[in-house]
Amino acid sequence: MLLGVIADDFTGASDIANTISKGVAPAGGLRTAQFLGVPKGAAAVDIEAGVVALKSRTVPVEEAVSDSLRALKWLLAQGCQQIVFKYCSTFDSTRIGNIGPVGEALAVALGAKGVVVCPAFPGAGRTIYMGHLFVQDRLLNESGMQNHPLTPMTDPDIRRWLALQTKATVGHIGLATVRKGMTAVSHALATTDDTFVIVDATSDEDLITIGSAITDHKLVTGGSGIAIGLPNNFISRGLASGNFGGQVGVAGPEAILAGSCSGATRGQIDLHKENHPTLAIDVDKVMSGATKSDDIVEFIKLNNGKAPLAYSSGTPDEVCQMQAKYGREEVAAKLDDFFADVARKLVQSGVKRLVVAGGETSGAVVSALDLGALTIGQEIDPGVPVLVSHGDQPIALALKSGNFGSPDFFTKAIERLNAK
Numbered sequence: 226m227l228l229g230v231i232a233d234d235f236t237g238a239s240d241i242a243n244t245i246s247k248g249v250a251p252a253g254g255l256r257t258a259q260f261l262g263v264p265k266g267a268a269a270v271d272i273e274a275g276v277v278a279l280k281s282r283t284v285p286v287e288e289a290v291s292d293s294l295r296a297l298k299w300l301l302a303q304g305c306q307q308i309v310f311k312y313c314s315t316f317d318s319t320r321i322g323n324i325g326p327v328g329e330a331l332a333v334a335l336g337a338k339g340v341v342v343c344p345a346f347p348g349a350g351r352t353i354y355m356g357h358l359f360v361q362d363r364l365l366n367e368s369g370m371q372n373h374p375l376t377p378m379t380d381p382d383i384r385r386w387l388a389l390q391t392k393a394t395v396g397h398i399g400l401a402t403v404r405k406g407m408t409a410v411s412h413a414l415a416t417t418d419d420t421f422v423i424v425d426a427t428s429d430e431d432l433i434t435i436g437s438a439i440t441d442h443k444l445v446t447g448g449s450g451i452a453i454g455l456p457n458n459f460i461s462r463g464l465a466s467g468n469f470g471g472q473v474g475v476a477g478p479e480a481i482l483a484g485s486c487s488g489a490t491r492g493q494i495d496l497h498k499e500n501h502p503t504l505a506i507d508v509d510k511v512m513s514g515a516t517k518s519d520d521i522v523e524f525i526k527l528n529n530g531k532a533p534l535a536y537s538s539g540t541p542d543e544v545c546q547m548q549a550k551y552g553r554e555e556v557a558a559k560l561d562d563f564f565a566d567v568a569r570k571l572v573q574s575g576v577k578r579l580v581v582a583g584g585e586t587s588g589a590v591v592s593a594l595d596l597g598a599l600t601i602g603q604e605i606d607p608g609v610p611v612l613v614s615h616g617d618q619p620i621a622l623a624l625k626s627g628n629f630g631s632p633d634f635f636t637k638a639i640e641r642l643n644a645k
């Protein structure tokens with residue numbers, strides 16, 4: 226294994242696994258596998274990039290740090306020469322973490338300084354300019370992310386936001402330096418005294434420039450975009466030969482589960498409702514125990530073949546109401562357990578194709594299924610690949626980040642999971 230990734234959630238993990246597996250034409254990408262949690266044994270020897278998916282974005286800081294250090298130890302034991310700490314392209318975190326504390330612990334463990342911090346993902350509209358994060362033409366704190374149920378993003382200046390989370394120093398490389406090219410970026414990073422350096426990027430070309438400037442960096446941090454240029458660093462040095470992927474899929478009963486409350490997911494649900502069976506999960510009733518996981522499983526089974534969708538997703542007002550009534554952590558924990566239970570029962574009942582919307586929700590679902598390593602297949606929409614588990618009873622999955630995907634994502638994903 227050459228390149229190791231520690232991803233702070235499961236959808237983010239498949240997002241960056243997709244980027245690394247695709248690479249950039251004509252060189253191609255790396256042979257990539259996604260692992261659900263830190264594996265117990267060694268990875269297959271032909272894997273060039275390993276992505277360890279953690280559920281560390283919103284857990285307590287100490288837990289996020291220790292899980293990430295365990296993942297680091299495993300990746301280094303597989304031979305990785307470079308480690309990427311993958312977080313969300315909208316920098317999802319609170320005033321205390323977990324990006325700062327995890328990044329700092331990894332930097333200390335690897336003896337790294339001048340560590341790139343670059344959540345930009347231009348293909349999904351996330352760009353960084355003057356240290357400020359934009360989603361399309363809006364500053365982060367006006368993009369809807371200020372209403373996120375767990376990590377409301379209220380400051381678009383990620384230099385300031387990261388500085389709240391860490392004692393390490395935070396610097397900045399502006400777009401003008403990036404546009405001067407690889408040597409300028411590499412020099413700026415090599416001569417800084419700062420531990421972390423936010424690097425501006427507004428296009429894939431900027432990310433390729435930054436990627437080629439950090440060939441020798443032990444630690445890189447960012448969204449999936451920061452990985453665009455990394456596979457070629459290994460391919461051009463003859464360490465990897467270039468992967469060109471392939472179509473993977475599984476036939477069989479299908480289900481769609483959504484816990485993401487993002488605007489994009491709610492739009493996808495509204496469109497799906499027009500022509501498919503959908504079930505709104507009443508969060509109040511889940512909290513009181515009046516709605517059981519069996520109710521959802523029954524609904525999915527009854528609608529087999531029609532791309533049935535069950536969702537808890539609510540508007541910002543609905544989310545606030547539930548959180549005010551029961552507490553933010555309590556609602557999230559209960560819904561995680563609920564979706565996990567539904568997914569376990571669905572797979573026991575024969576579901577083979579599963580689409581999940583939302584990083585926390587995907588983490589809960591996929592952890593419950595105990596699937597081991599996943600193969601990365603074709604891209605459904607930017608940042609969302611088909612994933613297939615190994616063994617004689619494979620499951621095909623699409624784990625969609627809250628804000629990703631076209632309006633008709635759900636039908637498209639169900640079809641693509643079947644692709645052979």
Ligand SMILES: Nc1ncnc2c1ncn2[C@@H]1O[C@H](COP(=O)(O)OP(=O)(O)OP(=O)(O)O)[C@@H](O)[C@H]1O
Nearest residue numbers: 374485487537539544557560583584585586626627
């Ligand atoms: N109706 C609701 N009321 C309150 N909280 C909810 C409701 N529905 C879902 N949630 C919680 O909102 C959170 C949504 O987070 P999740 O990570 O799944 O989606 P997301 O943040 O949109 O996706 P991503 O992290 O991929 O961007 C979960 O913790 C979920 O339990």
Ligand SMILES: O=C(O)[C@@H](O)C(=O)CO
Nearest residue numbers: 237240313314448584626
């Ligand atoms: O970077 C992103 O936007 C996604 O991969 C993600 O992490 C959302 O949870």
